[in-house]
Amino acid sequence: MPDGVGSLNEKMGVEIVEFSAERVVATMPVEGNTQPYGLLHGGASVVLAETLGSIGSAMHAHPDKIAVGVDINATHHRSATSGTVTGVATPVHLGRSMASWEVVITDDRGKRVCTARITCALIANPPG
Amino acid sequence: MPDGVGSLNEKMGVEIVEFSAERVVATMPVEGNTQPYGLLHGGASVVLAETLGSIGSAMHAHPDKIAVGVDINATHHRSATSGTVTGVATPVHLGRSMASWEVVITDDRGKRVCTARITCALIANPPG
């Protein structure tokens, strides 16, 4: 049984602002999610991407199947130093056994910080 | 000027237990780093991997250069539900302008949870 966005997203301040099987959007603050030099931690972008792609895949899989993350990749284009980043996930493939989403993360000025792609396996929903 | 492991690693409980330019090891608790179903968030594994590879690349780059994360990928092999995961990073290439590390994350039983590879660009260390 899911509990909201989960403990990691909660403490990172990830907020889902839109979701459907065609598009999932969330925001995340830079502050509190930084690496030692005070920049947004690259892994924070990947948490955001994995969250978005997993939600979208779960919505596509529902109700017969659940989505399990298999692979994720991310390219970091520029640093984010303050404010909020926004991640937008759109499906690149919604199949019967696999779903893949592209996630674009931008900063407050609309500059692209990171591009990611996540692939989930869609497996039978265990009863109960 | 770096401040310890940074705010994200601190709140995720990442602890560096060994580091050199040949090997970097850290641990991370599952609890508090979960997705809505109570499993370790896939992105948490990537935070751990990016942290380890960045530290190793920075040590290799030091003192003339600094390391900037360019690309990361991760394959999730199995779930982690409790206890602590351990990440071990070993270099696959330490060049003049690029460094790549493989990161293997295992659970308390030694089962592999995730395999990742991170590539950092090594750029001139800005004075001051």
Add this chain to the structure above:
Amino acid sequence: MPDGVGSLNEKMGVEIVEFSAERVVATMPVEGNTQPYGLLHGGASVVLAETLGSIGSAMHAHPDKIAVGVDINATHHRSATSGTVTGVATPVHLGRSMASWEVVITDDRGKRVCTARITCALIANPPG
């Protein structure tokens, strides 16, 4: 000095049909580029993606710099069994030291076969 599309693309039948620093398109036959089961070899899709992203990055880098492939990833969505596939590359980031392109490969029916992302380093063009 470059010789056309290079020997690998030539023997694989890759044909560039459009190119600019904003968009590069090429086609490739399935026949002759198959794996043992007669399907398009997954690596053939990656050759096409790397070719397209490298051409686009080189055009962006020109004339001061050249582009060197650093990292590529690809997700295979469905098989291609005959006819021609078409790859379309669009930039996701065109920076001073790095360029990243997304490549979408579709079959004759317009169905997506593969999604890839390639990142190139842009380095000083050695004189001569």
Add this chain to the structure above:
Amino acid sequence: MPDGVGSLNEKMGVEIVEFSAERVVATMPVEGNTQPYGLLHGGASVVLAETLGSIGSAMHAHPDKIAVGVDINATHHRSATSGTVTGVATPVHLGRSMASWEVVITDDRGKRVCTARITCALIANPPG
């Protein structure tokens, strides 16, 4: 019914020199597999990696299942300009529904040219 290594590997000169469910090794000539500047095409390395990981996954899956490539990533570390490259694939995870292999490609001097990871889905072998 598979036909040897398939038409793409055949024309690229890929030769399997060792194979088991624990390790698969193949060689490939640089000549004939180059990009316009005469260097080994980055995509050629990925063809080699996808071939090796697919063979290993198929051996692991046999006889109940077949292996289908889902995702591949590769980091290019240095150029290869002549001679032969050798790819060695070792499993990072051999599961019931997924198999992942790491592939290391080196040149004639033993220098690492490329590191790749390929993930295959293991699906029921259709009868007949």
